[in-house]
Amino acid sequence: MSGLKGVAQALRRAVTIVLALAVAVLGVLTSTPTASAQGVAPLPGPIVGEFDPPKVAWNAGHRGLDLAGFPGESVVAPAAGVVTFVGQVGGVPVVVVSHGERRSTFEPVVATVSVGQEVEIGDVLGRLQAGHACSAAACLHWGLKRGDTYLDPRLLLAAADLRLLPAGSAVAADASAAQRAAEGAMSQGTLLNPVGGGIGSPFGMRFHPILHIWRLHAGVDLHAGCSTPIRAAADGVVTHVGFDASGGNRLVVDVGAVQGRALVTSYLHAEGYRVAVGDRVIRGDVVGWVGSTGLSTACHLHFSVKADGVQVDPAPYLGLA
Ligand SMILES: [Zn+2]
Numbered sequence: 052m053s054g055l056k057g058v059a060q061a062l063r064r065a066v067t068i069v070l071a072l073a074v075a076v077l078g079v080l081t082s083t084p085t086a087s088a089q090g091v092a093p094l095p096g097p098i099v100g101e102f103d104p105p106k107v108a109w110n111a112g113h114r115g116l117d118l119a120g121f122p123g124e125s126v127v128a129p130a131a132g133v134v135t136f137v138g139q140v141g142g143v144p145v146v147v148v149s150h151g152e153r154r155s156t157f158e159p160v161v162a163t164v165s166v167g168q169e170v171e172i173g174d175v176l177g178r179l180q181a182g183h184a185c186s187a188a189a190c191l192h193w194g195l196k197r198g199d200t201y202l203d204p205r206l207l208l209a210a211a212d213l214r215l216l217p218a219g220s221a222v223a224a225d226a227s228a229a230q231r232a233a234e235g236a237m238s239q240g241t242l243l244n245p246v247g248g249g250i251g252s253p254f255g256m257r258f259h260p261i262l263h264i265w266r267l268h269a270g271v272d273l274h275a276g277c278s279t280p281i282r283a284a285a286d287g288v289v290t291h292v293g294f295d296a297s298g299g300n301r302l303v304v305d306v307g308a309v310q311g312r313a314l315v316t317s318y319l320h321a322e323g324y325r326v327a328v329g330d331r332v333i334r335g336d337v338v339g340w341v342g343s344t345g346l347s348t349a350c351h352l353h354f355s356v357k358a359d360g361v362q363v364d365p366a367p368y369l370g371l372a
């Protein structure tokens with residue numbers, strides 16, 4: 052047992068050193084400081100269960116991230132907050148920490164904090180127990196909610212600031228194995244193809260199928276069936292979520308500097324989105340579902356990119372040119 056424990060501790064130390072190096076490299080590479088508070092993972096272990104939110108509240112899904120650990124391991128606060136719940140839910144020990152509008156839930160965790168207690172980043176909240184179904188000796192299920200909406204818990208972590216790194220850098224590429232898994236077989240470009248589909252209608256002048264006039268088609272129409280999950284093309288911050296007659300349900304994400312140009316991405320015609328203005332999104336996050344709202348004849352995703360304020364052809368960015 053002590054041998055195994057020693058290995059686990061050595062592994063933890065190695066992970067800590069790698070994380071510290073990554074943070075140091077990030078510090079050097081990030082050109083613009085961001086105002087965001089940086090978080091830490093509540094456990095150093097790898098992600099073994101991906102965030103997979105259900106579209107409808109009562110459907111199956113995985114409403115958080117599972118992090119691998121071992122029974123008795125310390126679970127720490129990923130961000131500052133106030134402990135708002137400690138107790139059993141359905142026989143499982145749960146700790147809830149509120150960070151302003153959002154709150155983190157941790158289970159199965161036996162609390163060493165009490166309700167009302169203020170915690171700083173890295174403060175120990177309790178001890179991990181075995182019992183959450185996963186591939187490791189024990190797993191922490193970490194959830195993040197705003198109101199009734201489940202968010203990707205990584206939104207609390209510094210990983211969101213990877214958007215400032217040059218795309219394809221080693222650090223960005225290594226940021227999250229789970230993210231890579233989420234991207235799966237989708238085409239790889241500077242931006243992730245949000246639905247993985249090919250181009251139905253390209254960028255450029257076209258005779259509008261509904262308006263019957265020639266005008267600039269200021270983006271690409273990507274093939275995707277109704278309700279296909281739409282994934283964030285890049286890390287960024289949501290600057291608009293709304294409905295308008297032409298774009299239908301429209302989402303705008305400011306991606307920041309990519310290859311020296313300020314990129315802003317837009318997603319149109321969705322059935323709906325699960326993010327709100329001000330949210331940070333991470334490349335590969337599910338942000339909504341494909342629909343046919345607005346001026347649209349069938350389900351598809353209209354995706355557009357502004358570079359330094361000018362509409363450009365997204366195809367090269369998506370690796371589809
Ligand atoms: Zn879980």
Ligand SMILES: [Zn+2]
Pocket residue numbers: 252268270271272352353354
């Ligand atoms: Zn279009």
